[in-house]
Amino acid sequence: MQDQTLPENIANRLRRDILRGKLVPGDSLKERDSAAELGVSRTPMREAIRIVAREGLITLRPARSPIVAVPDVKAVTDDVEVLLAVEKLSAELACARATVAEVDEIAAILKRMDDNFDTMDPLDMFEIDMSFHSAIAKASHNEPLAEIHGRFLARLWRSRFLAAMKRRNRASVIKHHTGILAALRKRDTVAIRKAISIHLDQLTEDIVQVIRDENELREQRNAKTANDLSA
Template sequence: MTVLRGAAKPARPSASLKPAQVAARIREMIIQDELPPGAPIRERVLAERLAVSRTPLREALKILSAEGLVELQPRRGAVVTAPGGDEVRELLQLLGVIEAYAGELACASATDEEIREVRALHYEMLAAYTRGDRLGYFHRNQDIHRAIVATTRNRTVIEHHRTLNARVYRVRYICNLRTERWESAIREHEKILAALERRDAQAIAAVLKEHVVRAWDVMQRMFAGEAVPPPDVG
């Protein structure tokens, strides 16, 4: 199996990258299928690709294992996690519940400045959409959700959201990549922002609870050959 696609020439190991930075680079490789689900992670090859030594690489793999993106198997090394469809949907449903609760809290706790920053991130996401930059769009989309959660100042909610979101990070990117849901997702974000600006806890919770799972359901219906209903424009 070819684990790394488009591998570059190996470079000298860098002592400057911390395990968290190495984990972030591997995470990006996973969401873009350079390390596909179920693929074994060859430490030597990956260390050369990232120009890091084995020590920070192994620490990075522990971080990704804690996030559920990588499985560390005794005597077999690390493997990219390949969750089944039912498990993914359950994770997304739970993530939607957490984000809905965070949205409710944010309506009470977010400052006006923080809400303006969320709006600014939305404009950056629109710019990526206009350029057709799916990866940039995805990152700004994620920034918006994390920013809303951060305004809760609830450490338990923030930590559980971070951990759970990491487990479905690749799935959320693939949903953006393989569906034409950009416009409907943007409309949903407009509703989220409008509710946050009104500090309407009930309205923001209703949108967020379904928002994160909708793209997955659309993609699953597409793969099953079912007709996908037009997006809600109300």
């Protein structure tokens, strides 16, 4: 790890551990133990935790260790509504403002997804998928809008990844993204809104189901722990 990017590198490690389920909602993050495990000091570890907390993956608690955030159904569904609105608006603006080079870059991202979907690590593939959407937001040439998109993308990162794993269908994923790209190439705002709606139509339902499943598993785990302690 390079010193100048140490907190970001640690944050990426924490983020991936959370996404992969090594750290699950409700787990406590001991700053000292986590720093020792990675062979770093507590200062960059503390900053890394703050970075991931800003993304909504970790909850900070006064005078107590932070924990992996426990998703709230209402908060997450609200975030999905905002993300959907922002995705549609940024895509509309991209239809009018994206340069040829930007459209070609988005097409290259889709080709990389298509070429590697069956062989690449699912988390790496998901990150490429999200870069497709981020590139469209950037092509809107509206910096505040792109920043909002990035913020809500980060807030929904974990829930969206887990939901995507439950519906990991190569044909559907490539078809949806191809439809979005085709509308962008035609500069067709109506078509691109429709394509994004089709792509994200099941997102709220899928995420809510993921959260409910996790809550049930966590309750079962807590009940088992309580029983073991009382035995």
